[in-house]
Amino acid sequence: MTVMGERPAEEWADELRQTGRVVFPLRRRPMLWQLGLGLVPLALITVFLVPDELHGTSAERHALAVGLFVFSLGMAWAAWQFITQRPAITVDHDGIHRGRKFIPWTDIGAIGIATGPLWARALPIIPRNTARKDLVLSGFNVRDLPAFRRWLEDLLAEKRRTPTSSDR
Numbered sequence: 001m002t003v004m005g006e007r008p009a010e011e012w013a014d015e016l017r018q019t020g021r022v023v024f025p026l027r028r029r030p031m032l033w034q035l036g037l038g039l040v041p042l043a044l045i046t047v048f049l050v051p052d053e054l055h056g057t058s059a060e061r062h063a064l065a066v067g068l069f070v071f072s073l074g075m076a077w078a079a080w081q082f083i084t085q086r087p088a089i090t091v092d093h094d095g096i097h098r099g100r101k102f103i104p105w106t107d108i109g110a111i112g113i114a115t116g117p118l119w120a121r122a123l124p125i126i127p128r129n130t131a132r133k134d135l136v137l138s139g140f141n142v143r144d145l146p147a148f149r150r151w152l153e154d155l156l157a158e159k160r161r162t163p164t165s166s167d168r
Contacts, residue, residue: 003027003085005142009151012091016155021092024141025085031140033119035082038075045071089141091155096125096135103127103135105159111152114145121145125152 004012005024015022045068053064081087087099095104103125112124112134121139142148 009144009147012151016091021090024089024091026081026088026138026140027143028082028085030119031078031082034140035075035078038071038078042068042071042075089137091152096137096152098135098137101135103132105156107132108156111149111156114139114149123149 003025004015004022005027012022050064053060088097090097095102095106095108107127107129108125109128110126112126114121114123116122116139123137123139123142123145125135125137127134137145137148139145
């Protein structure tokens with residue numbers, strides 16, 4: 001079964017109407033590529049650098065140990081994300097959530113344009129308050145970011161047209 005981020009925008013709209021929210025967990029295929037590309041440098045370091053550094057000075061051995069530890073932490077973090085498929089993007093009637101970060105529809109100034117290389121595209125949600133940071137949505141959650149942007153813009157326009165309970 002495909003995750004929501006692999007499906008077309010019509011299914012996102014149907015899901016929002018039926019359940020009141022749409023959840024976009026991390027897609028496993030891009031995460032698998034990220035993990036695989038992370039393991040290549042580890043293998044190269046292990047094969048070519050570790051044997052030479054074991055005979056080097058104490059400072060070189062410590063630097064290698066710290067580097068491998070930091071790299072291992074990064075790989076463990078990516079593995080955790082792969083297994084749990086988090087952070088998920090959730091779009092509901094209140095706003096947009098990415099993990100624990102949240103921006104309500106009333107605070108959204110604009111939906112930005114997807115930027116970055118193809119393997120790491122990101123879609124910024126720009127708040128009205130310029131002191132607040134953008135909420136960045138990842139291509140790891142949604143395959144078609146331009147369609148996702150159009151869908152979010154339609155939702156934002158709909159929310160701006162619909163009066164809230166405090167406006168009545």
